[in-house]
Amino acid sequence: MNAPLLEISDLHVAYGKVEAVTGVDIAVAEGAIITVIGANGAGKTTLLNAIMGVLPSRGGIRFAGEAIDQTPLESRVTGGMCLVPERRELFSGMAVEDNLLLGGFLRTRVERAQTQEEVFTRFPRLKERRRQLAGTLSGGERQMLAMGRALMARPKLLMLDEPSLGLAPRIVADVFEIVGALRDSGVSILLVEQNARAALRLADHAYVMELGCVVMQGKASEMIADKRIIETYLGGTHNADLA
Amino acid sequence: MDTTILLFLLQDGLTNGAIYALLGLALVLVFAVTRVIFVPQGEFVAYGALTLATFDAGRAPGTAWLGLAFGLAATASELSSERRRVGLRRLLQSLASTTAVPLLAAAAAFIVAPMRPPSWISVLLTLAIIVPMGPNLYRIAFRPLADGSVLTLFIASIGVHFAMTGLGLVFFGAEGVRARPLSDLVFSVGPIPVTGQTLFVYAATILAMTALALFFGRALLGKALIATAMNRLGARLVGVRTEMSGRLAFALAALIGALSGVLIAPMTTIYYDTGFLIGLKGFIAAIIGALASYPVTALAALAVGIIESLASFFASNFKEAIVFTLIIPVLLWLSLAHGPADAEEGH
Ligand SMILES: Nc1ncnc2c1ncn2[C@@H]1O[C@H](COP(=O)(O)OP(=O)(O)O)[C@@H](O)[C@H]1O
Numbered sequence: 402m403n404a405p406l407l408e409i410s411d412l413h414v415a416y417g418k419v420e421a422v423t424g425v426d427i428a429v430a431e432g433a434i435i436t437v438i439g440a441n442g443a444g445k446t447t448l449l450n451a452i453m454g455v456l457p458s459r460g461g462i463r464f465a466g467e468a469i470d471q472t473p474l475e476s477r478v479t480g481g482m483c484l485v486p487e488r489r490e491l492f493s494g495m496a497v498e499d500n501l502l503l504g505g506f507l508r509t510r511v512e513r514a515q516t517q518e519e520v521f522t523r524f525p526r527l528k529e530r531r532r533q534l535a536g537t538l539s540g541g542e543r544q545m546l547a548m549g550r551a552l553m554a555r556p557k558l559l560m561l562d563e564p565s566l567g568l569a570p571r572i573v574a575d576v577f578e579i580v581g582a583l584r585d586s587g588v589s590i591l592l593v594e595q596n597a598r599a600a601l602r603l604a605d606h607a608y609v610m611e612l613g614c615v616v617m618q619g620k621a622s623e624m625i626a627d628k629r630i631i632e633t634y635l636g637g638t639h640n641a642d643l644a
Numbered sequence: 645m646d647t648t649i650l651l652f653l654l655q656d657g658l659t660n661g662a663i664y665a666l667l668g669l670a671l672v673l674v675f676a677v678t679r680v681i682f683v684p685q686g687e688f689v690a691y692g693a694l695t696l697a698t699f700d701a702g703r704a705p706g707t708a709w710l711g712l713a714f715g716l717a718a719t720a721s722e723l724s725s726e727r728r729r730v731g732l733r734r735l736l737q738s739l740a741s742t743t744a745v746p747l748l749a750a751a752a753a754f755i756v757a758p759m760r761p762p763s764w765i766s767v768l769l770t771l772a773i774i775v776p777m778g779p780n781l782y783r784i785a786f787r788p789l790a791d792g793s794v795l796t797l798f799i800a801s802i803g804v805h806f807a808m809t810g811l812g813l814v815f816f817g818a819e820g821v822r823a824r825p826l827s828d829l830v831f832s833v834g835p836i837p838v839t840g841q842t843l844f845v846y847a848a849t850i851l852a853m854t855a856l857a858l859f860f861g862r863a864l865l866g867k868a869l870i871a872t873a874m875n876r877l878g879a880r881l882v883g884v885r886t887e888m889s890g891r892l893a894f895a896l897a898a899l900i901g902a903l904s905g906v907l908i909a910p911m912t913t914i915y916y917d918t919g920f921l922i923g924l925k926g927f928i929a930a931i932i933g934a935l936a937s938y939p940v941t942a943l944a945a946l947a948v949g950i951i952e953s954l955a956s957f958f959a960s961n962f963k964e965a966i967v968f969t970l971i972i973p974v975l976l977w978l979s980l981a982h983g984p985a986d987a988e989e990g991h
C-alpha cells in the first residue's frame with residue numbers, strides 16, 4: 402500500500418502551559434474520508450488547526466511525503482492542504498463571488514473560472530446569491546460558501562471542522578452528501594465532527610478523541626455497529642457533562 | 645472680503661485638500677491591512693519633495709543611498725527571522741525583492757542627475773527611490789511586531805517617524821527647498837489665476853483615486869488586500885500571505901506619499917521636517933473617516949484643506965491650531981456614536 406497522504410505522529414499542541422493535544426497519531430489515506438469524533442473540548446479543533454499550521458505544534462506532520470511541521474500556514478495551502486475552520490472565517494463584507502474568487506487566489510485565472518463553475522454546480526444556492534454579501538447569508542449558506550471557497554483552491558486534502566455545526570438536520574444531510582461526493586471526485590478528507598453517527602456512516606476510518614488523546618480507532622463501519630462505543634464515548638450523558 | 649479672495653482661498657484649500665485626501669486614504673489603507681497607524685506617512689512626502697528638488701539642483705539625492713541601506717536591512721531582517729539555514733539562492737531571492745529596485749534607481753540617479761534631466765525623468769527616479777522604502781520599512785520595523793497590539797505598533801511607528809526625520813536632516817540639511825514646477829503654464833479662470841501645477845495636483849489626485857478604486861474593485865491582488873484587512877486568518881487560509889499584503893499596503897502608502905511630495909514641491913517650501921504637519925492633516929481626515937471609510941476620509945480631507953486656507957487668511961497665527969482643534973468635536977462625536985473604539989477586535 403502507498404504511504405498515506407497525511408501522517409501525524411506524536412503531535413503535541415499547547416495553549417500556554419496547558420496541552421490540549423497530547424501525542425496524537427493519525428493517518429489519512431489518499432482518496433479516503435477519515436473522521437475524528439469526540440465530545441466538545443476533546444481537542445479536535447486544536448488538532449486540525451495545528452495540522453493546518455494555524456497553531457504551532459510539536460511532533461511529526463508529513464504531507465504528500467514531505468515533513469511540513471516547520472512550514473508556514475500559507476505554504477501548506479500552496480502544497481494542497483485546505484481547512485474549513487470551525488468559525489468559517491469568511492470575508493463577510495465581500496460578495497459571495499469575491500469570497501470564491503479569493504479561494505482560488507493561488508490558482509490561474511483559467512483554473513479559477515473552471516473551478517467556480519464546478520462549485521456553482523455543487524452548490525446552486527451560491528450561484529443564486531453570488532452578488533450578495535457573505536455576511537448576509539444564512540448558517541447553511543455560510544457553510545456552503547466556506548466549503549466552496551476551500552474547493553476553489555483545488556486541495557488534495559480538505560479538512561472540515563464540524564461542518565454540521567448549527568445547521569438544520571436537512572441541510573446537514575445535504576452537506577454530508579456533498580462531502581461524500583467530494584471524496585468520489587478524488588479529494589481526501591479529514592472530517593472533524595461531534596455528530597458521530599453521521600460522520601461514522603460516511604467515513605472509511607475513524608478516530609475517537611478524548612481529553613487530547615486518541616482513545617480508539619478503527620474501521621468506521623465496525624465502530625458504528627458497536628453500540629458500546631457509541632454509548633461510552635459519544636453517548637448522551639458523557640456528551641452532556643462535558644458540554 | 646470680496647469674492648475674488650474667497651475663490652482664491654477656496655482654490656488654494658482645494659489643492660491642499662486633494663493632497664490631504666491622498667494621504668488620508670493611504671493612512672486608512674495601511675491601518676486596515678496592518679493595524680499600523682502610519683505616523684511616518686508625512687516623511688515620504690518630505691523625502692519625495694526633497695529628492696525631486698535635489699535632482700533639480702543637478703545632484704544625486706542622499707535618499708538613493710538610504711534606499712539601498714533600507715533594502716539590505718530588510719533582507720537581513722527577513723533572513724534572520726527564518727528558522728531554516730539560508731542558502732545563496734534564498735539570499736539572492738530576498739535581495740531581488742528588497743534591494744534590486746533601489747540599486748537600479750540609485751545607479752540611474754548618479755548617472756542621470758548631473759545631466760539635468762527633464763522634470764518627468766526626475767519625478768520617475770524620485771518615485772523609484774522612495775517607493776521601495778515603504779515595503780522595506782514594513783519588513784524592518786513592523787513585520788517583526790505583526791502580532792503585537794495596536795499600541796505597540798503605534799509606538800514603533802513613532803520611532804520610525806523620528807528616525808526618518810533625523811535621516812532627512814542628515815541627507816538634506818536644515819534648509820528649505822522648492823522644486824521646479826512641472827509646467828510653467830499660468831492662465832486665469834474669471835478673476836483667479838490657475839497654475840499648471842495645481843492642474844497637475846487635481847489630475848494626479850483624480851487619477852490616483854480612480855486607479856485605487858479600480859485596483860480594489862477589480863484586481864485580485866486588490867481584493868486580497870481587502871481580504872487581509874477584513875479577516876486576517878481567512879486570508880491566510882486561502883494562501884494570501886500577511887507579509888505580502890503588508891508590503892503591498894506600505895508600497896502604496898509610500899507611492900502616495902512620494903507622489904504628494906512631488907506635487908507640492910514646486911508650490912511650497914519644504915524642509916526635512918515639513919512632512920509631519922502635512923501627514924497630520926491627512927491623519928485628521930482619516931480619523932474623521934474612523935480609519936475605515938475611504939469616501940468620508942476624502943471628503944473630510946477637502947474640508948480640512950478649505951478650513952485651513954480660510955483660517956490662514958482670517959487668523960493666520962492660529963491656522964494650525966484651528967485645523968487641529970477640529971479633531972476634538974469629531975472624536976467626541978465618534979466616541980458618543982460608537983462607544984469606546986475597539987481597535988483590537990483582531991481576526
Ligand atoms: N484559544 C484557547 N486558549 C486556551 N485554551 C483553549 C483555546 N482553545 C481551546 N482551548 C482548550 O483546549 C481544549 C480543546 O479544545 P478544542 O480543540 O476546541 O476542542 P473541540 O474542538 O474538540 O471541541 C479545551 O479544553 C479548550 O478549553
Ligand SMILES: [Mg+2]
Binds near residue numbers: 442445563
Ligand atoms: Mg471544535
